[in-house]
Amino acid sequence: MLESVIDAKKRSAKNFSWWSAPLLGYGLLITGEIFGIIALLWVPFAFPQVMSDEYLMLLVELFTFAFIAIVVIAWARLQEKSPWQGLGMSKANAFKEFLKGWAFGAIVLIVCVLLMMAVGVVTIEAFDFSMKTWLKFFPLLLAWSIQGTTEEILCRGWLFTTISSKNNIPLGILMSSLFFTAIHLGNDGISWIPLLDLFIFAVLACLVMLKTNNLWVISGFHAAWNCFQGNVFAFPVSGTTTGDAFIHVSSHGPAWLSGVPFGVEGSIISVLVQLAIVIWLVYDLFIKPKQVLQK
Secondary structure, eight states: OOOOOOHHHSSSSSOTTTTTHHHHHHHHHHHHHHHHHHHHHHHHHHHHGGGGGGHHHHHHHHHHHHHHHHHHHHHIISSSOOOOOGTTTTOOTTTHHHHHHHHHHHHHHHHHHHHHHHHTSOOOOEEOOOOOHHHHHHHHHHHHHHHHHHIIIIIIIIHHHHHHHOOOHHHHHHHHHHHHHHHHTTSTTHHHHHHHHHHHHHHHHHHHHHHHTSSHHHHHHHHHHHHHHHHOOEEEEEEEEOOOOOOEEEEOOOOHHHHHTOOOOGGGHHHHHHHHHHHHHHIIIIIIIHHHHOO
């Protein structure tokens, strides 16, 4: 039986506490971003056409998230001597688990959009399944996978497991979720509902990692959520416009319901859908086992 991610992380040579780990995590994030900025400085000289093309610029920006992932993994593996399983990065069925996450994330996002349509705050305006859109979409699958997986490596694979193994799981969930929410404070269109949504998603992500005992499912979920939100339905992704999409939608009504201008994550519907999943996961992970033991 595969060792739990928290037990595996306890075998690291060094784990940091609930207050020092977020500070270190922010330092790792900034370090990775600096490497990404340095890489971006070469783009105007090597590929000048990229600077005038919003689609290519989006791809480049998403791919530079890989530098953050490399920095976090290098720190965890080389400095902390963390096992791969302690980061949730088990080799067994990794791609299959990632695809499961993609399907899960796509379904949840679609459910949110359908509910928003049902209450009249989202309307489909047009469809675009042209070859041009398809050709742009496939590279974005990889780009969103890198971006989503990077945030999961930092916030769940490293920060959540670090605090949980040093202190306890509830504190690990709380601090890593606050950290995830905080790193999005600079996003366009941020307000109290997007902040609440980001926090609940982060809690959901920790619980999914505990449930599946790997990082791959929630990484796939994260990637699919962003990709479907921005390039299937043409919503902003956490306040950022992401270009061409297959289904063009318009949003109406109050911001707390329509999500404008943050995206689906700015709608109370997204909050409630994810909260329902969180409640089920809490029951399945923590309450149900106790009920079984009492019988």
